[in-house]
Amino acid sequence: AQKVTQAQTEISVVEKEDVTLDCVYETRDTTYYLFWYKQPPSGELVFLIRRNSFDEQNEISGRYSWNFQKSTSSFNFTITASQVVDSAVYFCALSSSNTGKLIFGQGTTLQVKP
Amino acid sequence: EAQVTQNPRYLITVTGKKLTVTCSQNMNHEYMSWYRQDPGLGLRQIYYSMNVEVTDKGDVPEGYKVSRKEKRNFPLILESPSPNQTSLYFCASSQLTSGGAGTGELFFGEGSRLTVL
Numbered sequence: 001a002q003k004v005t006q007a008q009t010e011i012s013v014v015e016k017e018d019v020t021l022d023c024v025y026e027t028r029d030t031t032y033y034l035f036w037y038k039q040p041p042s043g044e045l046v047f048l049i050r051r052n053s054f055d056e057q058n059e060i061s062g063r064y065s066w067n068f069q070k071s072t073s074s075f076n077f078t079i080t081a082s083q084v085v086d087s088a089v090y091f092c093a094l095s096s097s098n099t100g101k102l103i104f105g106q107g108t109t110l111q112v113k114p
Numbered sequence: 115e116a117q118v119t120q121n122p123r124y125l126i127t128v129t130g131k132k133l134t135v136t137c138s139q140n141m142n143h144e145y146m147s148w149y150r151q152d153p154g155l156g157l158r159q160i161y162y163s164m165n166v167e168v169t170d171k172g173d174v175p176e177g178y179k180v181s182r183k184e185k186r187n188f189p190l191i192l193e194s195p196s197p198n199q200t201s202l203y204f205c206a207s208s209q210l211t212s213g214g215a216g217t218g219e220l221f222f223g224e225g226s227r228l229t230v231l
Contacts, residue, residue: 009154033217045204045222052213091156100164100216101172102147104157 002027004094006105013082014113021077021108023092029053031097034068034075039089039107048090051075082112116141120205120223127195128231135190135226137205145208145215146188147172148180150201151225157204163188164215195230202227 003026013019025034036048049059051068059066063080079086089109095102118139127133139146147162149172159172163182177199179191188207192199203226208218 006156031213033213035220037220043202043225045206045220047219047221050217050219052217093157095213095217097214097217099214100145100147100162100170102159102162102216102220103173104149104159106154106156 002029002094002096002101002103004092004103004105006090006092006108008108009106010109010111012111012113015084016081017112018078018080019082019110019112021079021090021092021110023075023077023105025073025075025092025094027094027096029096033095033097035093035095035102036066036075036077037091037093037104039091040085041087045091048077079110082110084112084114086110087112116221118205118207118221118223120203120226122226123224124227126229126231129196130194133192133195133228135192135203135205135228137188137190137223138186139188139205139207139221140186141207141209141221142185143207143221144185144210145218146182147206147216147220148178148188148190149204149206150174151204152201160190160203162216192228195228197230200228200230 148160149157161180205223206220211218
């Protein structure tokens with residue numbers, strides 16, 4: 001069975017601090033896809049990144065970076081120099097090729113204080 | 115504008131009164147899916163559809179029905195709502211990718227907050 005665990009329920013940081021959101025997944029499939037989504041206080045869900053299981057390169061997009069490690073089944077998300085606008089719930093998700101199923105973690109609520 | 119539209123956005127109903135939450139997308143996406151969001155549980159998949167007339171159960175399908183008669187529409191039906199179906203519901207769609215159905219970027223609707231008394 002597939003599973004996504006985001007052990008950090010809530011994180012609070014002060015603006016300009018770096019913060020890492022953890023995501024650990026379980027799957028028996030060899031081909032799968034990992035995602036991060038952001039849900040700001042306004043409630044909409046916004047796509048951040050998609051990564052397939054064959055691409056372990058880390059990715060950086062501005063202040064955001066993602067560290068994918070198959071050896072530890074983790075896909076962690078780091079925000080550098082956090083800002084108040086980063087305050088949101090962040091979801092990690094897992095999908096296997098051609099199953100149609102997409103499993104989300106429980107979400108991590110990030111609060112960035114000024 | 116590319117979007118996924120859900121209606122109603124807010125609904126208060128009573129136990130047993132059938133209701134339908136509509137979902138429509140204008141991006142010609144093959145894949146559509148319904149999720150419910152509950153505190154501490156994240157998003158849980160209810161049903162999904164890989165194409166017209168092709169639907170399948172997610173992790174929490176009990177008490178729900180769906181249909182996919184047209185590519186753009188994927189309504190969620192609660193035949194006899196109960197209080198444990200009080201939740202925030204999201205519809206989403208994505209295009210097919212080389213990885214297959216459900217592996218692409220999801221576009222979400224704004225959510226429908228349902229309260230069953």
